[in-house]
Amino acid sequence: MTRFLLSISLGPVQEFIAAARKTADLEAGSTLLVDLVGAAASEFAAEERIYPASVEAGGANKILAVVTGDPAQHAGRARARAQAELEAQWELYSRQLAAHIDEARARAQLAHFLEFYAAWVPLRSEADYPAARRRVEALLAARKALRDFAPLAQRDAGLPKSPLDPAFATVLRLDDNGQLPEALREAPWNFKPSEVLDAVSLLKRLRGRAGREVLNTHTLAHRAKHPGADNSPDEDFTPDSAYYAILVADGDNMGALLSANDTEDAHHEISRRLDDFAKQAEAIVKNHDGQAVFAGGDDVLAFLPVTKALACGRALSNAFQEALGGDAPYQATLSAGIAVVHYREPLSTSLRQARDAEKAAKKVPGKNAVCVAVHTRGGAPLRVAQPWDGAGALEALARMNLPRGLPYELSELAREWPHGVSPVALSNEARRIARRKATADGERLDEEALRGWQFDHPEHLRDFANLLIIARFLSGQGDRA
Numbered sequence: 001m002t003r004f005l006l007s008i009s010l011g012p013v014q015e016f017i018a019a020a021r022k023t024a025d026l027e028a029g030s031t032l033l034v035d036l037v038g039a040a041a042s043e044f045a046a047e048e049r050i051y052p053a054s055v056e057a058g059g060a061n062k063i064l065a066v067v068t069g070d071p072a073q074h075a076g077r078a079r080a081r082a083q084a085e086l087e088a089q090w091e092l093y094s095r096q097l098a099a100h101i102d103e104a105r106a107r108a109q110l111a112h113f114l115e116f117y118a119a120w121v122p123l124r125s126e127a128d129y130p131a132a133r134r135r136v137e138a139l140l141a142a143r144k145a146l147r148d149f150a151p152l153a154q155r156d157a158g159l160p161k162s163p164l165d166p167a168f169a170t171v172l173r174l175d176d177n178g179q180l181p182e183a184l185r186e187a188p189w190n191f192k193p194s195e196v197l198d199a200v201s202l203l204k205r206l207r208g209r210a211g212r213e214v215l216n217t218h219t220l221a222h223r224a225k226h227p228g229a230d231n232s233p234d235e236d237f238t239p240d241s242a243y244y245a246i247l248v249a250d251g252d253n254m255g256a257l258l259s260a261n262d263t264e265d266a267h268h269e270i271s272r273r274l275d276d277f278a279k280q281a282e283a284i285v286k287n288h289d290g291q292a293v294f295a296g297g298d299d300v301l302a303f304l305p306v307t308k309a310l311a312c313g314r315a316l317s318n319a320f321q322e323a324l325g326g327d328a329p330y331q332a333t334l335s336a337g338i339a340v341v342h343y344r345e346p347l348s349t350s351l352r353q354a355r356d357a358e359k360a361a362k363k364v365p366g367k368n369a370v371c372v373a374v375h376t377r378g379g380a381p382l383r384v385a386q387p388w389d390g391a392g393a394l395e396a397l398a399r400m401n402l403p404r405g406l407p408y409e410l411s412e413l414a415r416e417w418p419h420g421v422s423p424v425a426l427s428n429e430a431r432r433i434a435r436r437k438a439t440a441d442g443e444r445l446d447e448e449a450l451r452g453w454q455f456d457h458p459e460h461l462r463d464f465a466n467l468l469i470i471a472r473f474l475s476g477q478g479d480r481a
Helices: 014-018 023-041 071-100 103-113 126-145 199-210 217-222 254-260 264-287 306-324 347-362 392-399 406-416 423-435 447-451 458-474
Strands: 003-011 049-051 062-068 115-123 243-252 291-296 299-305 333-342 369-374 382-387
Touching: 003 023, 003 071, 003 126, 023 062, 023 071, 023 199, 023 291, 023 347, 049 264, 062 071, 071 103, 071 115, 071 199, 103 199, 115 126, 217 243, 217 299, 243 306, 243 347, 254 264, 264 291, 264 299, 264 306, 299 306, 306 333, 306 369, 306 392, 306 458, 333 347, 333 458, 347 369, 347 382, 369 458, 382 458, 392 458, 406 423, 406 458, 423 447, 423 458
Parallel strands: 333 369
Antiparallel strands: 003 062, 003 115, 049 062, 243 299, 243 333, 291 299, 369 382
């Protein structure tokens, strides 16, 4: 019987996970996606699945399997399993609000939600696997480019659109004034008047309430000064530190690694190692006082106190290289973007900033890099992107007790420095400013460290001053500068 290499992609992914107002919504969306991918992957026996290795881990949103029989039927059953899991999750969590939900509209939205794409090619022998894999991935990419635009008749005239997914109308029943009923705005639900949610957004909200406790943004900010502080349910709680970090990490050179080890057995092993890394990643983030939102395949999304973000990123990078191995130029490495953001900033904005930082890290020559981007409220963002091998200087600066205001005085010096004046004089003046600055504890910068301050031109000094500002944020002191 002919064997086929079958590739499946489920979505939506990034937009679906990012459509959240609370960290619990975000975590619920990512774990729901894992469950849906796992349900679809359960159509295939373990020996058939190349990716993901485990249906519990779920991987990312990709399934690759070797099947016998009609591949279209396998794909159809996998889609049905994912859809059944989505509807089972809805039934489990929505029953508590059944009296407030338009069930017919909700079911129509659930039926229209999943994006499911599949492609397959014959696999006549193991020797055909490399060419078949390249062919099936090209076919899948082409299929995904042909997006489906089937309209959904929602009978939603006069109904508000969901703020988290404006393609859908609210499934919550409104009162005579077109507002959320009082029962939903009071405890235990505490919906805001604007939270007229669609079915999937409502599922994420209800699942997030019932699932494991997820650290909120003000607790994450508070942990910069108070490691291990309990999660505060009070949304009006004011943390001692106003900033926290979002880390987005992604494997480098994965395509090259897969191509260099292009056999079924090798890809089974790589898939298993990716699952092992995902488990390690969750433990690493937890050990750094943070919250892993998503860890699957070679992707990680995590929330962290600013004081632990860079160390956590380095630990993830080391664990990834140990798990995947490989020799140059096919060595798998991990690049990470770290966005330092205000705890009151909308999650959607902060997530976009973290993903932009990750893209900047990927652009560093050779990758295997980290980009730290500081986004203050009302100020221009600051960004530094370096290979992990060169990030030690930033880590060292973050461990220092830097005097308040020093980075800004050095920035001012760089801005006002006359053109053509000796760089020796520029370096001497920068050191003089640093010597007269003291920390709140009365400490002075180490003279040995100051002797290393050599600046060739004002722009060099300006970049160093920006590095000091970023370091202060990573030390948990930036919001007091």
